[in-house]
Amino acid sequence: MATRQAFTDSDTADEAVRATCDDASMCKRFATSKGYWKDPYIQYFVRQVGERKAPEINRGYYARVQGMNHLLDAFLRKTACDCQVINFGAGLDTTFWRLKDENLLPKKYFEVDFPMVVARKIHNIKTKPPLSKPIIETHSSDSLLIDGHSLDSDRYCIIGADLRELPSLDEKLKKFQLNPELPTLLLSECVLVYMTPEQSSRLVHWAAETFHTAMFVNYEQVNMTDRFGQVMIENLQRRQCNLAGVEVCCSLESQKERFLKTGWESANALDMAAVYSVLPQDDMARIERLEFLDEKELLQQLLQHYSICWAFKDKLKLGLSQVAF
Numbered sequence: 001m002a003t004r005q006a007f008t009d010s011d012t013a014d015e016a017v018r019a020t021c022d023d024a025s026m027c028k029r030f031a032t033s034k035g036y037w038k039d040p041y042i043q044y045f046v047r048q049v050g051e052r053k054a055p056e057i058n059r060g061y062y063a064r065v066q067g068m069n070h071l072l073d074a075f076l077r078k079t080a081c082d083c084q085v086i087n088f089g090a091g092l093d094t095t096f097w098r099l100k101d102e103n104l105l106p107k108k109y110f111e112v113d114f115p116m117v118v119a120r121k122i123h124n125i126k127t128k129p130p131l132s133k134p135i136i137e138t139h140s141s142d143s144l145l146i147d148g149h150s151l152d153s154d155r156y157c158i159i160g161a162d163l164r165e166l167p168s169l170d171e172k173l174k175k176f177q178l179n180p181e182l183p184t185l186l187l188s189e190c191v192l193v194y195m196t197p198e199q200s201s202r203l204v205h206w207a208a209e210t211f212h213t214a215m216f217v218n219y220e221q222v223n224m225t226d227r228f229g230q231v232m233i234e235n236l237q238r239r240q241c242n243l244a245g246v247e248v249c250c251s252l253e254s255q256k257e258r259f260l261k262t263g264w265e266s267a268n269a270l271d272m273a274a275v276y277s278v279l280p281q282d283d284m285a286r287i288e289r290l291e292f293l294d295e296k297e298l299l300q301q302l303l304q305h306y307s308i309c310w311a312f313k314d315k316l317k318l319g320l321s322q323v324a325f
């Protein structure tokens, strides 16, 4: 009886975590509909623009997407795209298509998410030619491996796996030709916070052990010990969504420490208020004209509660320390 209860609880918890990918995509869909940035592909994953989001939410998403893209693109340029990218907990992310359009595709772009999320993503790809065509165009043979829980092509691979189960994750990535010798960028955008500190540390450690030249970029909450953080935690808990890893989100120091304790050479972290202030000023002026922002303080508070942390190890001496803001 006790075992059955435990199974049911953890299943409900995982379901709530999986649902967060819809929240992220709906917010991105709304912000792109307002013109914050361009994403011609997100409409194929989220059909409706959906209900209005407050201007501070849209600006927060703008900073999140621009911040992550900035480090991703800098890594791709540094390696001249002779590298691979793994996006952990990618959800319905559309970065593969952006990179293809911008001629910035790495040798192979991998995504991992729960099998149920991956199944939905693959269904959308299969049924929407604007999504499937770029994958077929970058694939050399006639046969493409697609089943319910994985898609494998020459340049793009989607894997259904639980990031907390490392032996199985490692086996699946290697089965789909992950190359430990290639410089590798690992991305996690609002993902590690749903795992316990031990589980996320093990994942980050696995990455440090597997690749000699790599960068890990993690976006998630920070400064969560104050009242604002407490309200965020309670709001999510009300939806059965537990921030199991919130302990690591105390400060920029605790974010960096996770990497420094698990085999990474160096780690940096900025809160999103700092990132916001260093994003290209001309585009910033453009987006700040899109919607009137009444709640300037609220935006500032929101930005101070998210961060980007990036860590690297650079055996090939590519100059990864220069990949920064």
Ligand SMILES: C[S@@+](CC[C@H](N)C(=O)[O-])C[C@H]1O[C@@H](n2cnc3c(N)ncnc32)[C@H](O)[C@@H]1O
Pocket (backbone or CB within 6 Å): 017, 018, 019, 020, 021, 024, 025, 088, 089, 090, 091, 092, 093, 112, 113, 114, 117, 161, 162, 163, 164, 188, 189, 190, 191, 194, 195
């Ligand atoms: C908030 S969403 C973010 C999605 C995407 N990274 C973005 O920013 O648009 C979190 C994602 O992480 C995935 N995720 C969380 N824990 C995971 C785990 N243990 N294994 C696989 N995926 C996980 C969820 O299914 C969900 O798609």
